[in-house]
Amino acid sequence: MEKKKEEDxxxxxxxxxxxxxxxxTDKKIEHHQSEQQQQQISSSSSSSHMANLVTSSxxxxxxxxxxxxxxxxxxxxxDTPSLPFPYxxxxxxxxxxxxxxxxxxxxxxxxxxxxxSSSFSFDAFSLPNNNNNNNLxxxxxxxxxxxxxxAESSEVVNTAPTSPNSTSVxxxxxxxxxxxxxxxxxxxxxxxxxQQEQKGTKPQLKAKKKNQKKAxxxxxxxxxxxxxxxLDDGYRWRKYGQKAVKNSPYPRSYYRCTTVGCGVKKxxxxxxxxxxxxxxxxxxxHSHPFPMTPRGHIGMLTSPILDHGATTTSSSSFSIPxxxxxxxxxxxxxxxxxxxxxxxxxxxxxxxxxxVNPGSSSFTGFGYxxxxxxxxxxxxxRDHGLLQDILPSQIRSDTINIQTxxxxxx
DNA sequence: CGTCTTTGACCAGCGC
DNA sequence: GCGCTGGTCAAAGACG
Numbered sequence: 001m002e003k004k005k006e007e008d009x010x011x012x013x014x015x016x017x018x019x020x021x022x023x024x025t026d027k028k029i030e031h032h033q034s035e036q037q038q039q040q041i042s043s044s045s046s047s048s049h050m051a052n053l054v055t056s057s058x059x060x061x062x063x064x065x066x067x068x069x070x071x072x073x074x075x076x077x078x079d080t081p082s083l084p085f086p087y088x089x090x091x092x093x094x095x096x097x098x099x100x101x102x103x104x105x106x107x108x109x110x111x112x113x114x115x116x117s118s119s120f121s122f123d124a125f126s127l128p129n130n131n132n133n134n135n136l137x138x139x140x141x142x143x144x145x146x147x148x149x150x151a152e153s154s155e156v157v158n159t160a161p162t163s164p165n166s167t168s169v170x171x172x173x174x175x176x177x178x179x180x181x182x183x184x185x186x187x188x189x190x191x192x193x194x195q196q197e198q199k200g201t202k203p204q205l206k207a208k209k210k211n212q213k214k215a216x217x218x219x220x221x222x223x224x225x226x227x228x229x230x231l232d233d234g235y236r237w238r239k240y241g242q243k244a245v246k247n248s249p250y251p252r253s254y255y256r257c258t259t260v261g262c263g264v265k266k267x268x269x270x271x272x273x274x275x276x277x278x279x280x281x282x283x284x285x286h287s288h289p290f291p292m293t294p295r296g297h298i299g300m301l302t303s304p305i306l307d308h309g310a311t312t313t314s315s316s317s318f319s320i321p322x323x324x325x326x327x328x329x330x331x332x333x334x335x336x337x338x339x340x341x342x343x344x345x346x347x348x349x350x351x352x353x354x355x356v357n358p359g360s361s362s363f364t365g366f367g368y369x370x371x372x373x374x375x376x377x378x379x380x381x382r383d384h385g386l387l388q389d390i391l392p393s394q395i396r397s398d399t400i401n402i403q404t405x406x407x408x409x410x
Numbered sequence: 411c412g413t414c415t416t417t418g419a420c421c422a423g424c425g426c
Numbered sequence: 427g428c429g430c431t432g433g434t435c436a437a438a439g440a441c442g
Contacts (some may be wrong), residue, residue, distance in 0.1 A: 239415055239436055254433070258413085
């Protein structure tokens with residue numbers, strides 16, 4: 001463990017050396033603005049299609065956010081003062097419990113499948129369906145405003161949404177722009193997916209590669225504020241790789257579901273902007289029941305929960321459990337700081353706060369499509385690695401808000 | 411002994 | 427073509 005830390009640290013130092021010169025300046029400036037911006041952002045409106053569910057606790061509070069549009073920006077994520085989403089902020093009472101994340105996830109199963117109860121149902125929220133589905137999840141475990149958090153000024157500044165429908169690098173209501181970005185992402189993902197799934201023997205790989213292009217599995221990311229990198233989501237994962245992420249001091253870990261025949265993968269990386277944020281990106285769909293005896297306390301799950309979610313099966317969708325319990329058990333008033341920022345982001349095509357579901361849902365876990373988040377990161381912006389892949393630059397740069405963008409779709 | 415992690419090597423895609 | 431980067435493989439080691 002120590003060894004690893006040392007290595008990571010070393011790695012961090014190296015990468016920081018590479019990027020600090022350009023980053024620090026901006027970050028310092030940004031830092032002073034972060035809080036203010038956040039508030040500003042929170043109150044702004046957006047045209048992005050996304051939804052977020054946020055929970056929080058000292059250490060393992062989860063901030064769950066769904067983003068259906070890569071075009072989202074901070075404003076889009078946190079701006080939903082008018083949204084009636086009552087579960088913006090949840091208190092995870094299992095603080096310091098590594099399984100809290102698991103709780104969050106597994107509860108999703110129940111959540112997704114349940115239509116009764118007062119709990120919020122994601123099914124009620126539909127996200128626009130672009131050709132590409134971006135399943136963006138944002139789990140943030142809010143902490144105190146990270147005074148040490150680094151923020152990227154350039155991106156935030158440029159994109160700070162001060163007005164409704166304002167667009168910036170990545171945000172926007174601009175459909176054309178979105179389409180373009182999304183397409184680019186999609187193509188890339190497809191290639192990658194193909195690459196990933198066609199790895200067998202090397203000769204085999206090459207052969208397959210030429211013959212078939214496999215679309216990448218739907219992906220979505222959880223952004224979680226946690227000290228723990230590998231959050232226990234109830235499934236068993238085997239780590240099969242770790243790579244340094246460009247422009248990030250933190251390595252990205254690759255995990256694969258250990259269940260035979262299940263090709264679900266997940267990547268875990270820590271945000272370089274806010275080390276307290278862990279982004280877990282899931283790819284694929286579990287083809288097996290929710291494990292009964294994982295390391296977590298899944299064993300305590302009731303059958304109804306187990307009956308849903310993970311075993312869902314839509315070829316093109318990724319089933320993610322939905323945090324019902326969060327809504328019913330650990331729900332607590334959110335602090336004013338996040339008040340405006342924690343809420344479901346809806347498709348602003350409808351200004352009344354209602355979601356619009358233009359198409360079939362491929363993201364069955366939430367019952368609606370996750371439009372592809374745009375990655376319209378300007379070429380000049382710095383590389384955020386997977387984060388960049390998944391999250392819009394605006395969000396990414398925010399210290400409190402983390403972002404993830406989900407791309408996928410075949 | 412089985413499972414999992416670590417880690418260097420390899421491969422493919424992409425931009426220049 | 428070359429270098430960079432992301433993603434994966436697989437051998438070796440650690441762990442319970």
